[in-house]
Amino acid sequence: MQRIFSGIQPSGIPTLGNYLGAIRNWVDLQADHECIFCVVDLHAITVFQDPKVLATATREMAAVLLACGIDPVRHTLFLQSTVRAHLQLAWIFNCVARIGWLNRMTQFKDKAGKDRENASAGLYVYPNLMAADIHAYHATRVPVGEDQKQHLELANDIAQKFNHDYGVEFFPNIEPLILGPAARVMSLRDGSKKMSKSDPSDQSRINLNDDADTISLKIRRAKTDPEPLPSEPEGLVGRPEARNLVGIYAALVGTGHAGVLAEHGGKGFGQFKQALADLLVDKLAPIAAEATRLLADPAGLDAILRQGKERAEAIADPIVTEAERLVGFLRP
Ligand code: TYM
Secondary structure: OOEEEEEEOOOOOOEHHHHHHHHHHHHHHOOOOEEEEEEOHHHHOOOOOOHHHHHHHHHHHHHHHHHHOOOOOOOEEEEHHHOOHHHHHHHHHHHHOOHHHHHOOHHHHHHHOOOHHHOOHHHHHHHHHHHHHHHOOOOOEEEOOHHHHHHHHHHHHHHHHHHHHOOOOOOOOOEEEOOOOOOOOEOOOOOOOEOOOOOOOHHHOOEOOOOHHHHHHHHHHOOOOOOOOOOOHHHHOOOHHHHHHHHHHHHHHOOOHHHHHHHHOOOOHHHHHHHHHHHHHHHHHHHHHHHHHHHOOHHHHHHHHHHHHHHHHHHHHHHHHHHHHHHOOOOO
16 A cells, blocks of 8 residues: 655635645545655744644644544654654655756745745745655655646656665655546636635635635635636636636536536536535535634544554554664764
């Protein structure tokens, strides 16, 4: 059975983008993979987080993942900062990765913006930590949204250079799993920007804890164009907002763009948005209710995360110890 690793930052409430691009696929992959899922708090502090807010968001993220259907009995769910192996391997990878490689990372350019000199050093080496997350478990498949593709290519470059420099075949190649018609969910206000939990405008996204009225209002207000929906996917070219809503709908009903347009082509957005909002409320309301139930029992949640930490350590510690030996570190 192949081993899966994936992570999500507790830098806000998870969005519909996180759900359709990643979490929902994680849930499905549990059927035929050994899965390790991680709330990546070390990654979150690459941009300053208020400590109290971070602690709350970390717990909420764990609860939402469980509410979505992550199974902590058959698989592993834990907090990144509780397993030191990530940091140990990340340091080695900081020394393997080349500055030129990091300079090509588009996400760093986007997040650092114009004020690059003022970005944290952690934000710059963030992809090395991400590579360490995966390789510390010898995971071979990584389900993510499209925005993480470049980081996974870098993780493979790092593994290859490590193997080459130390003359070993130690870290395996990883395969990105970028799945479904919503691998890149866009902002509801701007079809050229991805939906993000850290976007300043709450109207740009659906949060997994939004109530039914909020979801309907956000979808009703979502930016669109005046044309009716086309009958074929080709008609979505040059209409990013329309394409986005159709993609979301397609992912929710488990079909493709063509399937949705066969049913809704020719309709105006008023009608389509109503159907989409109903679908979203149906899917998301039970998740929000279950997350609230889990959060009412913090001790239960902590016990799940402690067990996850122990399982994660049992896999990662021997792998990272071996990597340290290969590098030449003495253990007198
Ligand atoms: P993060 O926290 O930004 O997002 C978590 C997952 O959600 C996906 N995603 C989206 N998918 C579709 N449309 C969107 N608008 C959208 N926004 C986010 C992301 O692609 C991701 O799969 N660096 C990672 C976390 C990470 C990680 C890892 C992932 C740390 N270590 C190791 C995989 C393996 C991140 O910031 O994800």
